[in-house]
Amino acid sequence: MTSILQSMESLARRAEYLQADGTVVPLGSHNGSVTGDEVKAFYQPVDGRPINYHGEEVHYGELRQFLKGVRRAGGQHVIDVTGCRKRFLGDLIALGLVDGLEDIRTFDLLAPANFKEPWRMLLHELAVAPSKAFEYVDILETRIMIDCSRAVVIRAPRLRYASLIAFALAIIGVVLNAYFGLDSEVAKWVNVLAQFATFAGLCFVFFPPRNV
Structure with missing residues (x-):
């Protein structure tokens, strides 16, 4: 999470992309679809927001009770399963149907992956793509899932x-x-x-x- 926050700060304040090896890539119209100022304007709304986070290991046998606690706590929440191991997706879908768990989402990249220029897969680039380039899918609200839940x-x-x-x-x-x-x-x-x-x-x- 710390590295993500640092990357967001770099994008919002300097229009720079930090690669995994520490290389800094200045962003702008010379290597992207938008200018550096537009990159900063895109990420500035979330820059500096107070974010509290902590890591917690949840054993498989306690997962259901843990997620029930999240639901009972109220407030807005999103359960992101983009990086979740596939073997657990069925468990989360079952919990959504049986325990009323909501907002189980995954990031779906619709554009071709570009690992040579990974900054072209950032949200500010995907948002201005000629065609729809990504979708943040609620896996409990797909057409087939709704029909099956009924x-x-x-x-x-x-x-x-x-x-x-x-x-x-x-x-x-x-x-x-x-x-x-x-x-x-x-x-x-x-x-x-x-x-x-x-x-x-x-x-x-x-x-x-x-x-x-």
């Missing part, structure tokens, strides 16, 4: 219970209407409850919650 909810016990309750209340309402008449207060309340259960079931289908 399918999970449809198979979930909550929806089954809501459907059974709605069906049972509807049958009871019909019986009470036939026995007591349409003006019966009891029948009216049963019908109201049946409509509410039906509405709840539809909400589970069209607005599936994450923690099913």
Whole structure:
């Protein structure tokens, strides 16, 4: 994190790119798509912002409780999995669906990688590319993920219970209407409850919650 903050400072104040070997590359229109002043203006909004960070080792068996704590803490957060080992992505997606974890994102470089001139893959260059060059994807909000999460909810016990309750209340309402008449207060309340259960079931289908 310290090296990242140093790189941001170098970009925002001097329009310079610090390579891994310590080489300093001055940025500008001579080796990029924007001028040095435009590079500095791009990064200055985040330069000097107070950032508190610390490293913490989380054992695999404690990962779920740890991320639940992040969610309960409230506030804005993003879980960046760009550098995450692929074997853990399925775990994080499962936690997103079951525990309501949100904003699990990965940086997706759409432009060809340029390792000879790595400064051309910085955000200020990607942002002015002729075509879309990157995307910061929420992996829980892709089209397939949304469709699959809805399918999970449809198979979930909550929806089954809501459907059974709605069906049972509807049958009871019909019986009470036939026995007591349409003006019966009891029948009216049963019908109201049946409509509410039906509405709840539809909400589970069209607005599936994450923690099913």
